Amino acid sequence: MKSIRTVLVTGGTGYIGSHTCFYLMEQGYKVIVIDSLVNSSVKSLERIKDILKKNNNRDLISLEFFEGSLNNKEFVDYVFHQALNKGNKIDAVIHFAGFKSVKESVQNPYLYWQNNVIGTINLVSVMNKYICNKIVFSSSATIYNANNIDLISEKNEIGPINPYGNTKRANEIFLSDIYKSDKQKWGVINLRYFNPIGAHPSGLIGESPKGIPNNIFPIIMNIAFEKKQSLEVFGKDWPTKDGTCIRDYIHITDLAKGHIKALEFMKKKDSTNLCINLGTGKGTSVLELIRIFEDTNKLKLNYNFSSRRDGDAPIVVADNSLAKKILNWVPEKSISEMCKDGWNWKLKNPNGY
Ligand code: UD1
Numbered sequence: 001m002k003s004i005r006t007v008l009v010t011g012g013t014g015y016i017g018s019h020t021c022f023y024l025m026e027q028g029y030k031v032i033v034i035d036s037l038v039n040s041s042v043k044s045l046e047r048i049k050d051i052l053k054k055n056n057n058r059d060l061i062s063l064e065f066f067e068g069s070l071n072n073k074e075f076v077d078y079v080f081h082q083a084l085n086k087g088n089k090i091d092a093v094i095h096f097a098g099f100k101s102v103k104e105s106v107q108n109p110y111l112y113w114q115n116n117v118i119g120t121i122n123l124v125s126v127m128n129k130y131i132c133n134k135i136v137f138s139s140s141a142t143i144y145n146a147n148n149i150d151l152i153s154e155k156n157e158i159g160p161i162n163p164y165g166n167t168k169r170a171n172e173i174f175l176s177d178i179y180k181s182d183k184q185k186w187g188v189i190n191l192r193y194f195n196p197i198g199a200h201p202s203g204l205i206g207e208s209p210k211g212i213p214n215n216i217f218p219i220i221m222n223i224a225f226e227k228k229q230s231l232e233v234f235g236k237d238w239p240t241k242d243g244t245c246i247r248d249y250i251h252i253t254d255l256a257k258g259h260i261k262a263l264e265f266m267k268k269k270d271s272t273n274l275c276i277n278l279g280t281g282k283g284t285s286v287l288e289l290i291r292i293f294e295d296t297n298k299l300k301l302n303y304n305f306s307s308r309r310d311g312d313a314p315i316v317v318a319d320n321s322l323a324k325k326i327l328n329w330v331p332e333k334s335i336s337e338m339c340k341d342g343w344n345w346k347l348k349n350p351n352g353y
Contacts, residue, residue: 004091004134004267006030006083010070010123011096013037015207016138016193018044019200019256020094021063025052027260030062030088034079035097036069039210041353047204054202070097070119073126080130092134092187092266093127094259095120098167102142102311103214105164116167117174124178134187135175136262141194141248141277141316143169149239151319154192154275161311172275179273187272189262194248194279194318196255198338199345206345207252208352216286217249217338220293221346224301231301233286235308240315244286248279248317251333251341261327279318280331289335296339 007024011017012033017040024031025048033045042065049061066082068075083090098116099105105112120137127133144152145159160166172190179186197217199206209218216231223231236243258278266272284292290301323329 004029004263006032006088006090007263008032008034008079008083008090008093009096010034010093011040011098011138013040013042013044013065014096015040016196016252016255017096018048018205019252020096020259021045022048022051022200022205023253023256023260025060025062026057028060032064032066032079032083032088032090034066034068034070034076037067039099041208042067043353044205044208047353051200051202051204069115070123071115073122076122076126077129080126080132084130090130090132092136092263093123093132094136094138094263095123096138098138100164101214102162102164105167106162109163112163112167117170120171120174124175133185134263134266135189136259136266137171137175137188137190139172139190139192139275140165140168141192141279141318143172143192144316146313146316149315151281151317152277153319154277154322176273183271183273187266187269188274189266189272190275191258191262192275192277193255194250194277194316196252197249198251198253198333198341200253201341201344203341203344203348206342206349208349216289217342220290220301221342224293224297224299224343225346225350229302231290231303232306233303234306234312236305238308238314240285242285242287245312246283246285246315246317248282249284249289249335249338250278250280250331251338254280254331254333258323258327258329261329265327274326276323276327277318277320278323278329279320281318281320283315283317284335292335293339293343296336297343
């Protein structure tokens with residue numbers, strides 16, 4: 001069994017990254033974070049420490065932060081070198097860093113390929129130099145061609161339809177080629193996320209998008225908080241039970257824990273090259289999400305219907321049997337808990353960090 005003690009988390013101050021860093025430390029891992037902070041705040045890391053302190057886990061705090069971009073290979077090399085010098089050789093990487101707006105990626109594909117793909121190539125090349133060969137990559141269900149209504153398994157047809165999705169898929173292909181170059185050496189797990197929402201129940205860490213959010217959950221929370229605008233529901237004539245799109249919303253803490261399970265799996269295996277869905281396997285329509293948000297938090301949400309959004313698919317729900325079987329991972333939290341914890345975070349941090 002390979003030991004993994006020190007984990008580098010790229011993009012570790014972001015929404016999924018920060019929750020994952022918390023659970024890593026809670027499980028006794030030493031964490032090193034790289035983040036450019038262009039889309040996130042370093043305050044999230046202070047908050048993680050606060051949660052550990054509150055839970056009487058002060059002794060588990062082992063967190064180092066380096067501000068910089070994966071586009072700067074010398075910087076990445078410096079981080080690995082520093083860790084080695086301090087006797088904390090980086091044993092594995094969880095790679096979140098990347099831009100994530102579909103809209104922006106269509107307007108500026110160069111930025112997305114440069115940041116998301118070149119950044120990954122730099123990272124993996126430095127990992128190789130420092131004999132760090134285990135990587136968990138933050139992929140997305142967006143890479144699937146989701147034109148059918150069945151649960152989406154990892155064997156589903158791949159077919160991203162925007163530059164953001166293309167960069168996620170390109171990284172998966174790159175990592176697969178790296179794995180094939182030396183199968184005994186490399187461990188690669190691509191985790192394909194469905195729709196993470198909610199926040200840590202403490203209300204200390206959560207999603208803090210810079211600028212105007214595009215995803216439904218932060219939009220719902222803004223509208224519920226400001227009580228001014230109305231949520232535009234994109235389409236009411238989809239081929240679903242109530243005419244609105246169905247997604248697989250997953251509590252951010254369940255998603256974050258999936259990364260720890262992926263590391264645990266790699267500890268047991270010398271050679272791994274896997275793509276694994278992280279979703280609940282249960283679909284929720286936009287109208288159902290609105291209702292559950294209202295009932296859970298005892299409030300009313302203004303909404304109106306508008307036309308379909310370009311690029312949306314009617315139903316995107318995971319077949320999560322592989323994650324359950326291989327990673328021994330089971331999502332535990334309900335949509336109501338997602339709505340409760342997300343709203344708790346919003347009330348405590350109306351403007352994010
Ligand atoms: C979107 C991206 C996807 C990305 C994911 C996570 C698109 C087409 N897809 O997925 O590539 O991986 O976010 O960042 O952008 N909705 C409304 N009104 C709104 C916003 C959303 O009705 O104001 C609906 C959408 O039509 C969809 C559902 O809510 O049915 C979820 O939308 P969203 O949160 O943007 O996630 P996805 O579209 O699933």
